[in-house]
Amino acid sequence: MEKKEKETIALLSLSHFFCHVAILTYPAILILIKEKFNVNYETLGTVAGIYLFLFGAGSLPIGFIADKIDKKHILRIYLLGMGVFSFAAAVSVNFYIFSASIILIGLTGSIYHPVGLSMMSFIGSDKLRAFAIHGIAGTLGVALSAGFAGMLGYFFGYNFPYLMLGFIFLFLFGLSYFFKLGADMKGKKEIKDGGKVKIKTAVNAFLKEFFHINLMIIFIAEFLNGFVFQGVFSFLPAYVGTELKNYLFFHDQAAAAGGFFVTAALIVGVIFQYNSTKITKNYKANRVFSFLILASGIFLLISGVAGGILLFISVLAFSAFNFSLNPISNLMISQNAHEKYRATAYGIFFFAGFGIGSVAAPIGGIIAQRFALHWIFALYGLVLLLSFMLSALIKEGKYK
Secondary structure (H helix, E strand, O other): OOHHHHHHHHHHHHHHHHHHHHHHHHHHOHHHHHHHHOOOHHHHHHHHHHHHHHHHHOHHHHHHHHOOOOHHHHHHHHHHHHHHHHHHHHOOOOHHHHHHHHHHHHHHHOOHHHHHHHHHHOOOOOHHHHHHHHHHHHHHHHHHHHHHHHHHHHHHOOOHHHHHHHHHHHHHHHHHHHOOOOOOOOOOOOOEEOOEEOHHHHHHHHHHHHOOHHHHHHHHHHHHHHHHHHHHHHHHHHHHHHHOOOOOOOOOOHHHHHHHHHHHHHHHHHHHHHHHHHHHHOOOHHHHHHHHHHHHHHHHHHHHHOOHHHHHHHHHHHHHHHHHHHHHHHHHHHHHOOHHHHHHHHHHHHHHHHHHHHHHHHHHHHHHHHOOOHHHHHHHHHHHHHHHHHHOOOOOOOOO
8 A cells, every 4th residue: 555545544543443432432431420410311311312313413414515525624623623522521510511512522423434434435455455444443442432431430530531532633633634645535526607506417417326226225234234233232231241141250240241242242343344355355245245244134133042152152253244244335335336426425324324223222122121132133133134135136336
């Protein structure tokens, strides 16, 4: 890779890592926030619901905007905004200011994925490996966020994690001017006639070049995959903790067991996520995508009916196959979305998985309350099988 590409991947991977750390810091220190501001769980849950929804929904308009503006500028707005609002959360004098800062962190965080993924899609050499590195950074951010925020909050106070995030994001903001960023192509200028944009022509071009069956199936499949991912990992620690609380060195310690086994599954997911890049050198991306969804669905179904060591093995296998989807799906967007509308495509893609898919957690809660916890995983395994049937219709990429 060229130096510019390496620096671009490095900055975007760090931005991706700390994006997930910042978003998941709030739940990691929820008890400390509750004690500090003397608020109840219902209020804390309301704030969480608002900022998480904005984190997914905000990516939709950002995608459209990023196709018209130099993406480097939008990336810098994201880094600066995350730094400023992290500082605001750290120095908040009451819960109203604190919650407003958290909500703005969620909204600002929504900028990253359509912009960052779009910039990554223009990497010229070894694109899939670049996507894998970038994806692993995000996965590690998810996996390590609880340890980062929890330890800092425990030893130095609830606001210290946000203080550190403020400094980190401002450092990355400065780094964005030091590094020579590539892969920041913006869409071609609209067709003009006498200095006026022909809106009808632009809209017709968008409809013709953007909306095709391959991309629409990918969006639907991502909604189903994101739905399952959010539903599963909302309840996985509780499920495996309850079922495996007396395994290894755990003695009726469900919370500790759940954290341990889920962390192990995430680590396995990270390893396989990087190794999945080798598969597409021998097989077409669309076929690999379908196979990974099928394997994920089968092992998730098994985890919904199994117990003991078989449950743990099936959870590890599900994590391995499911996390391997990330670089493949990002590659497929770059293969199926015209470069003029790539940020738009990633915005819709992220919105489908994280925004609309966020309904999975409350649905899973209803299932667990009325039936049993394990039925969540069996049902969501069937959802992945439906996603597999749809993904089997995806043909080789339209745009290369």
